[in-house]
Every structure is written in structure tokens, then in C-alpha cells.
Amino acid sequence: MPVPPTRGVPFDTAQLTRRGFIAAGIAGGLTLASCSSSKPSVPTPAAQMNAAIAAAEAARPHSGRTVTASLTPQVTEVDLGGPIARTLAFGNTIPGPVIRANVGDELVIAVSNKLDHPASVHWHGIALRNDMDGAEPATPDIGAGQDFTYKFSAPNPGTYWAHPHTGLDADTGLYLPVIIDDPTEGNYDAEWIVVLDDWTDGIGKSPQQLYEELVSPNKSGIPTPAATPTTSPSSPTTSATSTTPTSTTSTTSTSPTSGSSSAATPTPPETGRVGTSDLLGGDAGDIAYPYYLINGRIPAAPTTFNAKPGQRIRIRFINTGSDTAFRVALAGHSMTVTHTDGFPVVPQQVDALLIGMAERYDVTVTAADGVFPLVALAEGKNALARALLATGKGSAPDPQFQPPELTRRVGTIEMFTATTPVNLGRPEPNLDLPVVLGGNMQQYNWMINGEPYSKTNPLQVRQGQRPTITFDNTTMMYHPIHLHGHTFQLIKSDGTPGARKDTVIVLPKQRLIAVLVADNPGQWPMHCHNTYHQVAGMMTRLDYVF
Structure with a gap:
């Protein structure tokens, strides 16, 4: 019996909504009708899956409103604030255009692939219907020169994003924010969408060249310069923050700000063990990038968000990076964390926040008077990205x-x-779903449950089940693990409920426990959101069976 996707239920109960009950009855009616025919037949697994997907879609909220957009993956040049990068993007700026809708709206997104290879758009974090997820096998890639229209409803409010699920294209400019609003929510004066990224394409070596270095049989695991060394950025200072115009709009600097000239000079990308971080439990990643960006700009030419002193600002953080976790802080301010991966949490005040690849956090701040840098430290990599908040x-x-x-x-x-x-x-x-993360840096043979994705034995679940997911990291590196089409809820070590997540950092040698409600039938990828680990094989699937 289908269980409708819901925002949640009390921790000790499970509920079935009236709409879900009706949808279940429809699906059941299909089976009864088949049984009453003169020639009884058993629906094929594919037919059962299609009926279950249709029933789950019927159970989602529907507003009757349609939001349309057009995207064109293409080769283009983008200005990073001085450096010009030839890359792949949804236009001539990064990030791509914000797609925004309300809960229950139907999104109709027409994609025209102008690349010379297949493309895809995965709607990261949205519990949408399986055949519109934007990842194979449920959604076929869009062939070179071909068009495809994604049509799906958005059941939950939150901060989401879109990116490719084809090869190494995720480490280019093909990404954009997706915001699903709850019309009843909004206790803030201004909104600032902050998109974090690590950047090499069109500046340093290409993602393909970096991947080939990482999987090279002669690789020792020691960082290897990918270009002739240039002057690295100057050592970070720790001087006090200082205290430009008002309004609540975001603008982009047209020239670099004052500061060390080396900030605009790309550091050549390196592969191998590039640094360590206590917060990440050891190795901080596989690649040291030439640049780290906020909203598509290098630190020397940041974007500026203008607001007024005393305004309550909602900041939506999205880490679109491929190999970098960021530690973010707004100088002169504390932040109150309100949402993790789109779902509300008990408000918690922090000074800084660790954000892994593909994770999203919403925070609120009360703006002080002056000019304040928002700094995203590339964790363990001795580099940073930044933007500015200007209120005076x-x-x-x-x-x-x-x-x-x-x-x-x-x-x-x-x-x-x-x-x-x-x-x-x-x-x-x-009822446990084991997710054992394995592999090592030397062979670069990342895997889940002992097999790379090419040989994967999918995890299986039946609709309506409530399994435990056990994430068990046996490696010496952290891995941000993402499950498509669902969020799970972490269970703390004392057995109490934690945050709702669709992507979670699993530290080296750490075991995390989560509960999953199997309410969205289909075939759903689960993988490390380090782009290079994923391509190397650290991916499996969660398949619904009937």
C-alpha cells in the first residue's frame, strides 16, 4: 500500500493522510481490476512500479499553478571577477538562473542540450517523481543536440539546487539554485542566496585531466602540481573587521577590491592529499583548486549584498563544490541555523558552519552597521571564498x-x-540498509558495499517500510553521501532524533544511523557527492521492489 510523502510525523507515530489513502485505493483498484478479468494476469514489475510512481505523485500536494523555465547547457565564457573561464554553463553567468516555485506548484523545465555529449539536470534534494529525477536509470540522459522537458511537482519547501548527473560535468558551471517557498513562512526582511564552489574548469586543468591524474597507476598520493607554480595567495590575516549603500538587493563588483594582488592569481590545481582538517577527521580532499567562489566570483572581486542595519536576513547556503567542504562565517555576526537540507531544525546559534559538498543550510542574521566579509574557508586547503554584506x-x-x-x-x-x-x-x-563506504586514495577505487557502481547490487526496500540506514565509513577520508528522492533523519548516539538530511558528511571510521520512510517508489541513486569519488565508483542504488 503506498504511503504518501509527508513533511514528517511525530517521532513515535506513523500516519497515512486521507489523500494518500485514496491514492493507495486507486493503486489497489488497478490490481483488483486485473484480478477480475476473464484472463487473470500478474502485473509486471515495471507496471507495478509505474502505478506506484503515479500513485505517489497523486499523493503530493498540487496547487494548480505551473512554473516554467528554459535551460540550455552550452559551452560559454564566464567572468569570475577578472579571470575569464571557458566552461559549460546554463548561460554566460554562474550560478545559473534561480528557479523558484511554491509548494505544490508544477515545474515545467525545458532543457535544450547544446553540448556535444549527453546532458542531464538532477533536482537535488527534491522528493519528486522518480522518472523526472534527472539521473539514470530512471531518467535517460539528454542526447547531444536533443531536448527534454522535466515536469514534476515540488512537495516540500526548502533550499535545493540543480546540477548534472553525467560524468564530470558537475565540476563545471552547470548548476543553479532551486528555491521552493512556503507562502506561510517568511519571518525575515531580506534573503541572500549564497552559492559556494571550487573552480578549475577553463582556468587550470580540466576536470577530466584531474580525474586522470587521480586514477593514474603511478600516483603516489602526494600532491602533484598541475601547472607551472605561481605565487600563492598571501597568508590570511586576522585583523579586526571594518565597519557601503543600502537596500536589499545583490550586486556584483565590476573590479577587484583592494587587497593583495595575488588573490587574483590562480594557484595551480594539485591532486593527491592536499591538506588535513580536524573537523573532517583527516584528509580534506583530493584537489587543491585554483579558485574558490561565492556566487561565481573570486575573493578579490566579490559580490556585495546590500541591506539595512537591523534587518533580519535569511541566508541560504548551497555548497555546489566537487571536492571541497567549506567553513563559513560572517564577520561581526553570529548565525542562527534554521534549516538543514530544506527542513526546519530547532534554532541553534553558531559563529561558523561546516558545509559539505551538496549540503544546504539556512541561517538568519541580524545585520550590523558597516561592511562585513562573508568568508567561506576551503576546509583544510588554506584558501577561501568571500562575499560582502554592506549595510553602511x-x-x-x-x-x-x-x-x-x-x-x-x-x-x-x-x-x-x-x-x-x-x-x-x-x-x-x-530492518537495516547497510551502506559501507570503502576504497582508498592510492588506487582511487572508491565503492559502496564492496563493489563499484558498475558491479553494484542495489539495496532493496518495499514501499511503506521504515528501515534504518547505517552509513559505515571504513576509509581514511570523509564522504558526503546523498540519497536521491528522499530525506532521511539522523538518529543521535543517545537514540534521540537528529536533523533531516538528504546529504550527510560521514567522517573517516565513523558510523551514522538514520531512519528512512520508503514513500517515493523508484530506482534512486545513492552516492558520495565528491564528484571524483562518484565517477570512480562510490555509488549504489536504492530500488523499490514489489
């Missing part, structure tokens, strides 16, 4: 300035607890 007169500090908030109260996922209305309930006893 003043000048920005050096592009490599690191605010003291970065080393104060750092928010990590175990600190957060979902609000009661979005709790998923307790898992069924003796």
Missing part, C-alpha cells in the same frame, strides 16, 4: 582576511535536531 559606510578588509568567528562555535550536523512536525518516526526493528 566602510571599507572591506583584505581579500584573504579570516574573521575570528571561523574559530569560535562551529556548527556541525550532530548539533541540530529537526523540529517535531518533520520527525520521521522510529525505524522498524530488524
